[in-house]
Amino acid sequence: MTEATFTPATAAIRLTHWLDAAAAAGLQRFPVDVEQLALHVGKELKWPDPIFKVVAADIPSFEGGLFHVEDQGWALLYNRNITSEGRIRFTLAHELGHYLVHRLAQQEFQCSQADMVHRGPEMRSIEVEADDFASNLLMPMKQFRACTSTSEIDFDILSDASSKFGVSLTATALRWIRSTEQSAVLILSRDGFMDWAISSDKARANGAFYKTKGRVVELPPGSLAADETIASNRSGDPISLGTWFKHAHRDAVAREMKLVCENYGYTLTLLSLSNGDKVWEPKEWSNA
Ligand SMILES: [Zn+2]
Incomplete structure (x- = not known):
């Protein structure tokens, strides 16, 4: 060449x-x-x-x-x-x-x-x-999948992968959210507001996404992310999906993980949703 x-x-x-x-x-x-x-x-x-x-x-x-x-x-x-x-x-x-x-x-x-x-x-x-x-x-996909293909992703698994590949946890989490077949949303926030939010393909198809470009988007009250008294929760806790997406079914539950990155002054949030949970507005959902 x-x-x-x-x-x-x-x-x-x-x-x-x-x-x-x-x-x-x-x-x-x-x-x-x-x-x-x-x-x-x-x-x-x-x-x-x-x-x-x-x-x-x-x-x-x-x-x-x-x-x-x-x-x-x-x-x-x-x-x-x-x-x-x-x-x-x-x-x-x-x-x-x-x-x-x-x-x-x-x-x-x-x-x-x-x-x-x-x-x-x-x-x-x-x-x-x-x-x-x-x-x-x-992080070649074959080896990356071998480290991160699990039914229950969490920040410990992503942290182990970031050590193996020698990259930051944020880069590892971005690689995961862009390649997973699970329904999940990754959010980077500072001082209670989202810098950006990226949804996996599955989450996006189910209406679970935030538009942050050019907008001020506050973390939802009641979320782990918004609670400044909680430092980090690497494996996550169940949370009503309606806390994050107001059109979610009232019984729907997600798992919210939180990692405070003090060195960089930001917080990472990973929301893990059930693949079947759709959160479109009712009108949009019926057309989806
Ligand atoms: Zn460049």
């Missing part, structure tokens, strides 16, 4: 095959060593402009960046003030995604923290693509 680029999916598949082969030869498979991968991938692909260095740098307003340097290739930088290994790994993988998918379109990429996993679903498309690539590279 010469000047071609990849789609986010084909890039992750190609690298996953390499890493699987290296693991079969005895190298550690997880967490993925993204720095070594970035330094070798250009040569493997026989591209004329490899990534020639990966370095922590003083770039306070950016999480990471990728810069073309004439006659040398690309420099991959990440913010030296990031202390979380998981965030660094995701940042490097995100920039590697720009290299593999977008490098012919731009000479430089500067990615703020807001562009990365903490911003949630509303992003520019190349940022979405770089995040998708990073997620697929660091």
Whole structure:
């Protein structure tokens, strides 16, 4: 392959095959060593402009960046003030995604923290693509499902998976909510208000979603999330589904899990619903 680029999916598949082969030869498979991968991938692909260095740098307003340097290739930088290994790994993988998918379109990429996993679903498309690539590279679906396929998901299971794959719990939870066949909603909130809420495909089909883009959405009174006296509840407690969705059947019960992430000043909530529970307004439900 010469000047071609990849789609986010084909890039992750190609690298996953390499890493699987290296693991079969005895190298550690997880967490993925993204720095070594970035330094070798250009040569493997026989591209004329490899990534020639990966370095922590003083770039306070950016999480990471990728810069073309004439006659040398690309420099991959990440913010030296990031202390979380998981965030660094995701940042490097995100920039590697720009290299593999977008490098012919731009000479430089500067990615703020807001562009990365903490911003949630509303992003520019190349940022979405770089995040998708990073997620697929660091948590390949086959191995991810093997760790998280359970009838009762909770924050302990997601936390174990985040340790195995070496990524943040938030990135792990996003991977799960976007791939599960269960009905569930993941919410990131601060000071009693939702930053974003993402529903699994099943939950969305059942009407269980919140629209947060451009809106101020308060956490519902009576929820664990809204109760500041409760620190965290990793395995969750039953809660009337009507607390979260007013059109739910009055007997419907969900399980609400809560994790306060004090380092980052936000709270994660995971709502696990029964697959059969629909919460559309009655008029919409009859048409659904
Ligand atoms: Zn980016």
